[in-house]
Amino acid sequence: MAKLFTPIRFRDTEIKNRIFVSPMCQYSAEEGIANHWHLVHLGGLAVGGAGLIIVEATAVAPEGRITPFCLGLWSDAHTQAFKPIVDFIKQQGAIPAIQIAHAGRKASCDAPWRDGKFLPPEQGGWQTFAPSAIPVTPEHGTPHALSREEIQQVAAQFHAAAKRALDAGFEVLELHCAHGYLLHEFLSPLSNRREDEYGGSLENRCRLALDIARDLRTLWPQDKPVFVRISATDWVEGGWDIDQSIQFAKWLKEAGIDLIDCSSGGLILDAKIPAGPGYQTEFAQRIRHETGIATGAVGLITSAVQAEHILVSGQADVVMLARKLLSDPHWPLHAAKELRTDVTWPAQYVRAKHIE
Numbered sequence: 327m328a329k330l331f332t333p334i335r336f337r338d339t340e341i342k343n344r345i346f347v348s349p350m351c352q353y354s355a356e357e358g359i360a361n362h363w364h365l366v367h368l369g370g371l372a373v374g375g376a377g378l379i380i381v382e383a384t385a386v387a388p389e390g391r392i393t394p395f396c397l398g399l400w401s402d403a404h405t406q407a408f409k410p411i412v413d414f415i416k417q418q419g420a421i422p423a424i425q426i427a428h429a430g431r432k433a434s435c436d437a438p439w440r441d442g443k444f445l446p447p448e449q450g451g452w453q454t455f456a457p458s459a460i461p462v463t464p465e466h467g468t469p470h471a472l473s474r475e476e477i478q479q480v481a482a483q484f485h486a487a488a489k490r491a492l493d494a495g496f497e498v499l500e501l502h503c504a505h506g507y508l509l510h511e512f513l514s515p516l517s518n519r520r521e522d523e524y525g526g527s528l529e530n531r532c533r534l535a536l537d538i539a540r541d542l543r544t545l546w547p548q549d550k551p552v553f554v555r556i557s558a559t560d561w562v563e564g565g566w567d568i569d570q571s572i573q574f575a576k577w578l579k580e581a582g583i584d585l586i587d588c589s590s591g592g593l594i595l596d597a598k599i600p601a602g603p604g605y606q607t608e609f610a611q612r613i614r615h616e617t618g619i620a621t622g623a624v625g626l627i628t629s630a631v632q633a634e635h636i637l638v639s640g641q642a643d644v645v646m647l648a649r650k651l652l653s654d655p656h657w658p659l660h661a662a663k664e665l666r667t668d669v670t671w672p673a674q675y676v677r678a679k680h681i682e
Contacts (some may be wrong), residue, residue: 327667328630328634328662328665328666328667329344329634329637329638330343330344330345330630330633330634330637330645330661330662330665330667331343331344331662331665331667331669332344333377334377334643334644336498336551336584336585336620337548337549337550337551337584338549338550339421339497339498339549339550339551341377341378341421342377342419342420343375343376343377343658343669344377344637344643344644344645345375345376345377345378345633345644345645345647345657345658345661346376346377346378346379346380346622346644346645346646346647347368347371347376347378347379347380347646347647347648347651348380348587348624348646348647348648348651349380349381349382349383349425349500349502349555350382350648350649350651350652351382351383351392351393351396352364352367352382352397353392353393353395353396353437353438353439354395355395355396355397355398356395357398358385358388358391358396358397358398358399358400358404359397359398359403359404359407360397360404360407360408360411361407364381364397364411365410365411365414368381368411368414368415369411369414369415369418370655371420371651371655372414372415372418372419372420373418373655373656373672373675374651374654374655374656374657374658374659375656375657375658375659375662375669375671376420376647376651376658377420377421377658378420378421378423378498378644379415379420379421379422379423380423380424380425380498380500380646381397381408381411381422381423381424381425381496382396382397382425383396383397383425383426383427383429383502383507384396384397384398384399384424384425384426384427384487384491385397385398385399385400385426385427385428385429386398386399386400386426386427386428386480386483386484386486386487387400387428387480387483388400388452389433389434389452389453389454389455390427390428390429390430390433390483390508391429391433391434392429392432392433392435392507393434393435393436393437393442393445394445394450394451395437396429399424399426399487399490399491399494400483400486400487400490402490404490405490405491405493405494406494408424408491408494408495408496409494409495412494412495412496413495416495418672419670421497421498422495422496422497422498423496423497423498423499423500423553424491424494424496424498424499424500425500425501425502425555426484426487426488426491426499426500426501426502427502427507427508428455428480428483428484428502428507428508428509429454429507429508430454430455430456430469430506430507430508430509430510430511431454431455431456431460431461431462431466431469431506431508431511431517432454432462432466432505432506432507432592433452433454433455434446434451434452434453434454434467435451443465444465444466444467446467451467453467453469453470454466454467454469454470455469455470455472455476455480455508456469456470456471456472456508456511456517457471457472457508457511457512457517457518457519457520457524457525458471458517458518458519458520458525459471460517460519462506462595463595471520474522474524477524477534480508480534481534481537481538481541484501484538484541484542485538485541485542485545488542488545488546489545492545492546492547497550498550498551498552498553499542499546499550499551499552499553500552500553500554500555500587501535501538501539501542501552501553501554501555502555503535503554503555503556503557504555504556504557504587504589504590504592505555505557505589505591505592505593506557506591506592506593506594506595507592509534509535509538510556510557510566510592510593511593512524512531512532512533512534512535513531513532513535513556513566513570513574514531514560514565514566514593515531515564515565515566516560516562516564516565516566516593516594517593518531528570528573528574532574532577535554535574536574536577536578536581539552539554539578539581539583540581540582543581543582543583551584551585552582552583552584553583553584553585553586553587553622554578554583554585554586554587555586555587555589556571556574556575556586556587556588556589557589557590557591557592557593558571558588558589558590558606558609558613559571559590559591559609560590560591560593560594560597561590561591561594561597561598561599562593562594562597565593565594566593568609568612568613571588571609571613572612572613572616572617575613575617575619576617576619578619579617579618579619583619584619584620585619585620585621585622585643585644586610586613586617586619586620586621586622587621587622587624587646588606588609588610588613588621588622588623588624588642589606589624589625590606590609590625601625601626602626603626603627603628603632604623604625604626604627604632604636605625605626606623606624606625607623607625607636607641607642608641610622610623610624610636610641610642611623611640611641611642614640614641614642614643615640620643620644621642621643621644622642622643622644622645622646623636623641623642623644623645623646624645624646624647624648626649627645627646627647627650628650630660630661630662630664630665631664631665633645633647633661634665659671659675659679
């Protein structure tokens with residue numbers, strides 16, 4: 327059997343294969359509440375054979391949404407809306423996961439197919455928040471620099487959202503510390519110019535993310551895993567980089583985190599990123615080898631052979647697919663055929679299993 331289709335276990339949670347659906351924003355919620363689009367989108371990916379389905383960045387507070395159309399998890403209504411989606415994913419033999427997030431200074435934007443421009447309050451947006459009052463670009467509004475008390479309020483929002491995720495039936499929790507959103511903004515010296523205990527040294531810049539990670543690991547059942555997504559580098563000199571990521575990963579491992587989801591970029595919008603097939607796998611490999619924590623590789627992984635090579639060569643423990651699964655939600659079933667591995671198809675689709 328191809329390694330891509332061997333089960334993997336985190337704590338007491340066994341995942342049937344190593345194809346994980348990367349969280350992908352759909353910008354299709356109303357007041358943060360999941361709807362039929364999310365059921366069909368996520369349910370279709372579960373039918374397609376992926377082992378783990380991670381729900382898109384889900385805001386812990388209304389002002390933590392990237393757009394007014396992003397998912398949220400700040401009320402019981404949000405919890406209830408997720409339950410049928412979670413149940414359907416489980417019925418397909420996949421594991422439901424959710425990424426909880428706060429967009430920070432990159433919040434309050436329009437949907438990407440409407441240019442994704444910043445929305446000021448008079449256009450349906452809101453005041454954004456960040457570690458320091460530094461805008462993403464001159465076109466974005468200047469964020470409000472969080473006070474110590476407000477930082478603790480944000481940490482409490484993550485706690486409450488995680489509890490709701492558990493109540494909704496999710497088996498895996500992922501903390502979003504990547505792509506230039508709030509927790510990444512605290513990590514990077516390019517966006518964090520604070521002079522208190524949350525800024526300056528690496529330990530201080532990691533403080534909030536680590537405090538939240540430790541709290542979530544205590545709240546989340548000990549038999550269920552917690553992941554963290556990071557941007558391993560800002561791709562800008564003087565910013566967050568792989569060496570800092572490795573130390574951060576060591577601290578996360580000590581906190582009981584089970585896997586580092588290794589992405590990159592997002593903090594500086596005009597950073598020069600050498601995107602290409604597998605361009606981020608080296609980060610997953612270094613973190614895995616230098617810390618001993620499990621890693622997920624993500625970024626332009628599109629072929630079965632490529633995914634298998636990443637795993638067999640020890641670059642990562644799992645692969646995270648995004649755009650390829652939007653193009654082909656049944657990619658796992660097709661990849662199994664390409665790798666000559668027999669997997670179970672949904673009974674309703676078996677008649678198509680041997681069609682070339």
